[in-house]
Amino acid sequence: MRVIRLFFWLVLVQLLTVSYSYATPVSLGDMKIVEGELCPSDYRHITIEEAKVFKRKLCSSIQPSEIVWLENHAAIGGVEHDCMIFTQNDNKPSTPSASICQKPIECDASSELIIAPGAHDYCAEVGDTRGFDINHNNICTKYGRGNFIGYKYLYTKRSRRPDDESRIKTAMCEENDKPLKNVMGEIVACPYATEFVKGMSSEDHCAYIWNEYIWEEKGLDYNGNSICKNYGGFEEYIYRVQRRIINLQPSENIWEYSYFRRDFYAPDGSSQTFPTEHVLSNKIVGQRTLICQKEERPRLVSKDKFIDCPSYDEYINGLRSITSNCSIECPLYSEFVKGHSVKDHCALKGGDLGYDINNEINFCKKEGKGFPAEYVINEEGVKTLICEKEYSSNIIATKNKQEKSGIECPKGTEFIDTNKYQPRVQPHCKMINGAPGTNEKGVDICAKAGSKFEFYEYPKGIKTLKCNDNISSSGTGGHRAETAGGNVR
Numbered sequence: 001m002r003v004i005r006l007f008f009w010l011v012l013v014q015l016l017t018v019s020y021s022y023a024t025p026v027s028l029g030d031m032k033i034v035e036g037e038l039c040p041s042d043y044r045h046i047t048i049e050e051a052k053v054f055k056r057k058l059c060s061s062i063q064p065s066e067i068v069w070l071e072n073h074a075a076i077g078g079v080e081h082d083c084m085i086f087t088q089n090d091n092k093p094s095t096p097s098a099s100i101c102q103k104p105i106e107c108d109a110s111s112e113l114i115i116a117p118g119a120h121d122y123c124a125e126v127g128d129t130r131g132f133d134i135n136h137n138n139i140c141t142k143y144g145r146g147n148f149i150g151y152k153y154l155y156t157k158r159s160r161r162p163d164d165e166s167r168i169k170t171a172m173c174e175e176n177d178k179p180l181k182n183v184m185g186e187i188v189a190c191p192y193a194t195e196f197v198k199g200m201s202s203e204d205h206c207a208y209i210w211n212e213y214i215w216e217e218k219g220l221d222y223n224g225n226s227i228c229k230n231y232g233g234f235e236e237y238i239y240r241v242q243r244r245i246i247n248l249q250p251s252e253n254i255w256e257y258s259y260f261r262r263d264f265y266a267p268d269g270s271s272q273t274f275p276t277e278h279v280l281s282n283k284i285v286g287q288r289t290l291i292c293q294k295e296e297r298p299r300l301v302s303k304d305k306f307i308d309c310p311s312y313d314e315y316i317n318g319l320r321s322i323t324s325n326c327s328i329e330c331p332l333y334s335e336f337v338k339g340h341s342v343k344d345h346c347a348l349k350g351g352d353l354g355y356d357i358n359n360e361i362n363f364c365k366k367e368g369k370g371f372p373a374e375y376v377i378n379e380e381g382v383k384t385l386i387c388e389k390e391y392s393s394n395i396i397a398t399k400n401k402q403e404k405s406g407i408e409c410p411k412g413t414e415f416i417d418t419n420k421y422q423p424r425v426q427p428h429c430k431m432i433n434g435a436p437g438t439n440e441k442g443v444d445i446c447a448k449a450g451s452k453f454e455f456y457e458y459p460k461g462i463k464t465l466k467c468n469d470n471i472s473s474s475g476t477g478g479h480r481a482e483t484a485g486g487n488v489r
Contacts, residue, residue: 025168026053026156027113027121029105033062037069039101045071046100051085053156056180056189057117058100059083067092069099076100079182083189107134114151115168117192118176119143131171139171146174154193155209168193176222179206194222198240198289200333201296202227219290232294240287240351240359287350296331298346298357303327316343316356330357337375338384340394340461342367347383354385364388373460376400386461394461401462402427413440416456417464424449425467437465 026049032040039045051058051070062068064079067086075086075096086092107113107123111134114124120143122133131139131148140148153167170193180189190196190206197207205221208214215224219234228234300309303325310320312328330336330346334357337347342363351359354372363385364372370388376396377383386397402415409415409429416439418425425446428439437446437453446453446467454466 025113025115025121026050027105027115028054028057028102029121030103031061032101032103033068033098034101035098037096037099039099043101043103045069046102047071048074048085048087050102051076054117054192055083055085056177056191059189060177060180062098062100066098067094067096069096079180079188082182083180112169114139114171115154115192116140116143116171116173118145118173119171122171131173140173143173145176148173152214154214156193158195158209191222195288197221197227197237198287199227200289200291201231201294201331202290202292205290219292227290228292231292231296233292235291235293238289238291240289296333298328298330298334300326301329312346316345335383338382339363340384340386340397341369341390341392342385342387354387376461388460390458390461392461393458393463397461398463410440414463417462419459419464419466422449422465422467425451425465437467 028046028050030043031046032043034040046054046058048070051074055076058076059078062076062078065081066078067075067081069075070085073088075092077084077086077093081093105113105121105123110126111123112126112128113121114128115121116139119139122139124131124133129151131151133139133142138148140146149172152170152172154170155166156168157166177191179187179191179194182188187196187204187206193209194206195209196204198204205227207221211220211222212218218237219226219228221227226234298312300312300315300322302309307323307325309322309326314320315322315326328336328344328346333349334346335349336344338344345363346357347355348357348359351357353375354362354364356363362372364370364387367387369390373386373388374397375383375385376394378396384394384396386394398415398417401417402409405415405417405427407415407427407429412432413429414432415427416430417427428445430438431440431442434440434442435444436456438444444453445465449467451467454468457464457466
């Protein structure tokens, strides 16, 4: 019986030990930046994993324009390089002239390694609650970071289940690191155990990874401030997934809009997979974005106080039309886009080509114009959306194509393009009022190629000569299919 009881207590102790064990932290010891590719004795290069976890601390330690060596010829750039981490095989803007090295911290069996992102990582007595190192120094006051607040158990990775074993015991000081910004005011590196979160009407910010387990509330930044307090409160987090055009079968000219397969762990720890028929990657992709309950919306503003303008949604959905007296005002997180043949609209900054302010509706597809071809920008900086299937020429798109062709058209003529399915028909200039299918000298271009004139079409906003099917294929772009992408909730 004593043997059974002893065995029971040993098992219980083991279970309790497992339940309250935490991950071995990635840490930084004494750090030095030295000239050349070699580290001093007792020091070693900082690894890519360490650089990712302590990106903000490393980036702020080097000159803004500097690039320094990491382990295995990887490198990290300063703020002017957006704190970018380069692998061994990446092209670097310049060859690093220095190395960033560390002397790892080694704690004995009677102490534990503590991460102190606002101060300096250290060894503390097991079970310490005061923020003292093994020499009884207050680690926060020692490094001029104010008083010790307490310990938090933070996560440094989102790609695993948020349990006790993945938490890192972290010393919190009154003065902790702030997000690092470039000269444009954009966040380029977040403090330890935080991640960049894109705001819509609210500001971009850094938040703790799995912040709902740190603050027991969603929508807070790393200081515990409610980001949506001026916009009706927190609604949800989504991931904006970049759409990508991929050539699935080049021989058949089949294209498809697709998005990367995303695996991430939900708050309950269950793995969620967003499938796509053609899996491109198993990496975590997409931008974590905070949505507030009352996001700012585009609006139509009347230039005449006696004329009423419809709401933006009524206009976009075709319920009401507008006159030149109504102008569109876009929220700061979006930008105005003029449509060459589709409606003028507000588009999400950094969103996918041709999509709306929510990055969900494809304007060209919605209005039967094929896929979005490009944005062209005029001298005033206004963007115009060009679709695949246009029915008139766009001056800027035509000018850009003409410059690429190297053809200069005399005054009184216009540039005419040809598609790739008519190899014997070359781009040329045509008299504006000249006979259809002729060049500026009156030569019948189709007849010269052994065919006859059929019509002009306007793919991508460029006037294009179409001769009959003896020398061309039917259609201009092949079959195109489209699948969903965009926001993942």
